Amino acid sequence: MFLCQTKTLTDSEGQTITRKNFFIHGGAEAGSANYINFGCIDLWKDNEEFFKIFLAYVEKYRDRILNHQRQKFLLQNLFD
Known part of the structure; x- marks a missing residue:
């Protein structure tokens, strides 16, 4: 269900960073999953609330999400 996307973020000092192909996960403490260098978003203490x-959200918009995924799949495979 997760799409590979690229997102450019700008911090409060105006510096930008481009994030792509990252995961959102929990952990015992920030950076505890040792993926910090790979650009993951480590929720640690807020893991349960986030999910x-x-x-x-997924339950509320399930039909729209699934329809979007079907359309994307069909377009990607149209010319295969």
Whole structure:
């Protein structure tokens, strides 16, 4: 269900960083999963709350999400 996307973020000092192909996960403490250098978003202490909200969103918009995924799949495979 996760799409590979590229996102450019700008911090409060105006510096930008481009993030792509990253994962969102929890952990015992920030950086505990040793993926910090790979650009993951480590939720650690807010893991349960994030996924509670995220799963409620997925449930609410399930049909729209699935339709979008089907359309994307069909377009990607149209010329194969």
